[in-house]
Amino acid sequence: MDASATLNKLTERFPGSIIEIHSYRGDDTAVVKKEDILDICTFLRDDEALLYNFMMDLTAVDYLGKEPRFEVVYHLYSLKYNRRVRIKARVSESDCSIDSIVPIWISANWFEREAFDLYGITFKGHPELRRILLYEGFQGHPLRKDYPIKKRQPLIGPTN
Amino acid sequence: MSDLAKDLHTEHMVINMGPSHPVTHGTVKFLATLDGETIVDLKVDIGYLHRGFEKMCENGTWQQVIPYTDRLNYVSPLINNVGYALAVEKLIGIEVPERCKYIRVIASELSRISDHFTNVAASGLELGAFTAFLYFVEARELVWDLIEMLCGARVTANYVRIGGLKNDLPEGFKEKTREVFKTCRGLWRDVDKLLTKNRIFIDRVRDVGNMPADEAIAYGFTGPCLRACGVPYDVRKAQPYLVYDRMDFEVPIGETGDNFDKYLVRMEEINQSMRIVEQALDQLPSGPINLDMPYYRWQSKDDIYTRIDSLIFHFKTVIEGIKPPPGEIYFAVEGGNGELGFYLVSDGSGKPYKCRVRPPCFPLTAAMPRLMQGRLIADIVPTFDMINMIGGECDR
Numbered sequence: 001m002d003a004s005a006t007l008n009k010l011t012e013r014f015p016g017s018i019i020e021i022h023s024y025r026g027d028d029t030a031v032v033k034k035e036d037i038l039d040i041c042t043f044l045r046d047d048e049a050l051l052y053n054f055m056m057d058l059t060a061v062d063y064l065g066k067e068p069r070f071e072v073v074y075h076l077y078s079l080k081y082n083r084r085v086r087i088k089a090r091v092s093e094s095d096c097s098i099d100s101i102v103p104i105w106i107s108a109n110w111f112e113r114e115a116f117d118l119y120g121i122t123f124k125g126h127p128e129l130r131r132i133l134l135y136e137g138f139q140g141h142p143l144r145k146d147y148p149i150k151k152r153q154p155l156i157g158p159t160n
Numbered sequence: 161m162s163d164l165a166k167d168l169h170t171e172h173m174v175i176n177m178g179p180s181h182p183v184t185h186g187t188v189k190f191l192a193t194l195d196g197e198t199i200v201d202l203k204v205d206i207g208y209l210h211r212g213f214e215k216m217c218e219n220g221t222w223q224q225v226i227p228y229t230d231r232l233n234y235v236s237p238l239i240n241n242v243g244y245a246l247a248v249e250k251l252i253g254i255e256v257p258e259r260c261k262y263i264r265v266i267a268s269e270l271s272r273i274s275d276h277f278t279n280v281a282a283s284g285l286e287l288g289a290f291t292a293f294l295y296f297v298e299a300r301e302l303v304w305d306l307i308e309m310l311c312g313a314r315v316t317a318n319y320v321r322i323g324g325l326k327n328d329l330p331e332g333f334k335e336k337t338r339e340v341f342k343t344c345r346g347l348w349r350d351v352d353k354l355l356t357k358n359r360i361f362i363d364r365v366r367d368v369g370n371m372p373a374d375e376a377i378a379y380g381f382t383g384p385c386l387r388a389c390g391v392p393y394d395v396r397k398a399q400p401y402l403v404y405d406r407m408d409f410e411v412p413i414g415e416t417g418d419n420f421d422k423y424l425v426r427m428e429e430i431n432q433s434m435r436i437v438e439q440a441l442d443q444l445p446s447g448p449i450n451l452d453m454p455y456y457r458w459q460s461k462d463d464i465y466t467r468i469d470s471l472i473f474h475f476k477t478v479i480e481g482i483k484p485p486p487g488e489i490y491f492a493v494e495g496g497n498g499e500l501g502f503y504l505v506s507d508g509s510g511k512p513y514k515c516r517v518r519p520p521c522f523p524l525t526a527a528m529p530r531l532m533q534g535r536l537i538a539d540i541v542p543t544f545d546m547i548n549m550i551g552g553e554c555d556r
Contacts (some may be wrong), residue, residue: 024487025250053377057490057501057518073503075490075518078299078389079377082398086490107380110526120213133207142215149212149219 004028006050006085011113014040019090028087034072034089041104044076044085045138052085055101058111060119062089066144070121074101097122100129104155118143168287172200175537179208183286183541186551188525197536202529204351210552217515220482223322225515230316232517233553235278236271238307240517241320246401247491247502248322252456252484260324260449261402267310267319268402268442268493269433269486273344274303275496275548276426276433283423283545284355287364292351299347302340309333322482323457324450334441341434350429357426365419369531369543376417379522379530383498384425385547389417395494405442407436422546456482481510488514497521497548517556521549 007021007028017036022029024135032040044052054077063145068090075147076085091098101108112123120141123129131138137156140147177190184190187208193201213232214539217225229240242264249256256264281296304314309330311319319326359482371381376389386393394411396404410426414421451457454473463470487507491503498520524547531543 023254025489027489029488053374054382055380056382056492056499057503057516059503059516061505061514075501075503084490106378107523107526110522111483131207133210135207138427142212147215149215 006044006083009047009050010040010044013043027053027084029088031088031090034091037087037089038099038101038104041101043075044087047105049081050078051080052078052083055105055107055111055135058101058108058115060115060121060143062119062143062145064094070096070119072098072115072121091121096120097124099124100126103127111151113134117141120144170195176269179205185282185286185545187547188544188551188554190489190528192532192537192540194537197538199535199537199540200533202532202540204525204528206522206525206551207555209555211556212516213517213556217512221478221479221510222484223482224514225512226320226322226398227316227318229517230318231552232519232549233275233495233497233500234315235550236275236312238267238271238311238319239275239314239493239495239500241317242268242367242402243493243500244307244502245320245497246324246493247489247504248482248484250320250491251489251506252482253489254323254451254453254456256324256451257448258403258445259328259447260451262440262444263325263329263449264320265402265404265407266329267307267317269436269440270307270310271317271456272496273430273433273437274300274307276430277303278446279496279545279548280351280355280423280426283542284351284361286541286545289355289358289359289361290355294349295351295354299344302343306333306337306340309336318380321450321457323453324448329444330447332406337437340511341438344434347349348384348427352427352516356427362420365423365542366548367416368419368535368539369422369546370416370418371531373417374528376527379527381498382523383416383495383520384422384429385524386498387411388414388421388425389414390415390544395492395499399492399495401491403443404436408438409433409439414448419542419546483508483510492518495520495551495553497524497553500553517553519553519556521547525549525554 010030011018017033018030021033044050056077057075059073070091072089074087112126115121116129116132117131165440173194175192179187179189189205191203192199213228229244230237232240256299277296277300281293285291308314313315333528371389373389373391377388409432412425414425458474459470464474484506486506490503492499500520501518507513
């Protein structure tokens with residue numbers, strides 16, 4: 001597995017968008033600017049030498065106290081070259097939105113709904129952004145670090 | 161007559177196959193918009209079994225996550241345990257002894273066998289093949305007897321530890337496995353004779369739920385459903401972990417991806433998994449099963465009760481948790497349904513900063529509306545069964 005081929009091609013093609021790269025424990029990771037996420041993902045999927053056709057996972061991490069607060073993490077896998085890469089995009093709390101990558105990989109649909117549900121990050125251009133794991137009347141976004149684990153929700157029920 | 165039908169003003173009816181339903185294999189709600197019996201649109205609602213796995217993991221230590229992983233894919237709990245332990249070991253940068261690797265492979269494959277038995281049995285049951293269900297449930301009971309011999313519990317195994325295992329193989333395990341596999345193979349042949357060439361079964365499952373390979377990849381399919389579409393992706397072969405690179409096994413591939421291919425792929429995988437277990441038992445080396453690093457895996461009870469340094473390590477790792485260095489990793493194993501990935505973020509303290517599970521059946525369930533476009537309402541049953549959506553894994 002040629003570990004840094006992906007990162008080399010990425011830094012070559014998008015020099016201004018890459019904030020940081022590393023390969024901790026052999027996992028190639030690139031932190032990118034959230035504005036360029038659509039271009040970067042299209043490049044990763046379509047370029048002949050990369051061909052990342054699987055979007056394995058899309059999640060978010062809440063780094064409370066750091067600015068920008070959230071980090072949306074994409075895990076990609078290339079079937080042909082048997083490589084994995086992780087793309088991270090920082091999203092701040094005040095402008096808590098990022099472009100949706102559903103036009104590129106349709107598997108992102110439910111994963112983005114889950115990130116919205118649990119973290120409150122809006123995905124611009126998502127066809128149907130609503131809660132998926134929690135019920136509709138739920139208030140708040142539970143996986144944020146400032147959501148206490150024992151917090152109660154208001155009672156819901158039929159309105160007569 | 162058909163002119164009359166065209167002038168009849170009919171509306172589409174929305175039917176709710178609610179979260180608790182005798183034939184849906186888990187708590188999922190389907191809202192089917194029907195034109196007669198044909199499905200025009202299908203909406204899938206999950207989340208009825210969401211228990212907050214990630215939030216609870218962030219509030220306990222790294223070792224306390226292991227019983228939570230049992231409850232993810234509760235028909236193959238040992239695979240989840242193994243996946244999580246391997247992910248934490250990758251984060252720390254350690255490797256377990258050889259004997260431990262072989263026993264983890266045996267445990268994973270036994271779990272996979274019981275997962276596939278359960279799936280084929282439940283699918284048969286929901287299509288009316290009660291005998292096939294009973295035969296495979298008997299086979300599953302025998303495999304669960306083996307797992308109970310190994311770790312004391314049939315479903316909530318809690319067997320794998322970070323840096324080792326809970327206990328070694330018991331006496332007589334190898335002989336018992338051979339007997340059990342003989343019976344299981346006999347039962348496999350019986351169910352094969354009952355279902356594989358059965359006209360009624362084939363009419364229900366053939367040409368339903370098929371998906372072209374590149375669309376399946378775009379939807380994020382992995383595991384038996386993807387292999388049924390013809391894509392030869394198996395994490396055990398592509399990125400081997402533990403000792404899978406030393407095992408001789410094949411990965412069955414289907415052609416069209418319809419429910420019949422998914423059934424055949426799962427049946428053949430049972431045979432291959434039995435081969436792996438037998439090879440692993442033959443090749444099993446002797447040696448320790450736990451890593452000798454008291455910072456991460458505490459020592460035996462003899463040592464803890466008699467030596468002060470072991471006691472101190474035990475106390476610190478139980479109270480504060482083991483402390484992997486800060487960083488993040490992603491590690492994938494081949495679960496019963498596909499690629500089970502763990503994304504762990506550590507900040508150097510004893511509690512996980514983030515412990516994410518990539519559930520293999522989440523994208524499969526998301527593709528249900530696409531698979532059911534234009535089909536009959538009765539096709540929901542075999543398609544949804546063959547996806548093998550496990551509520552605990554999809555909703556976490």
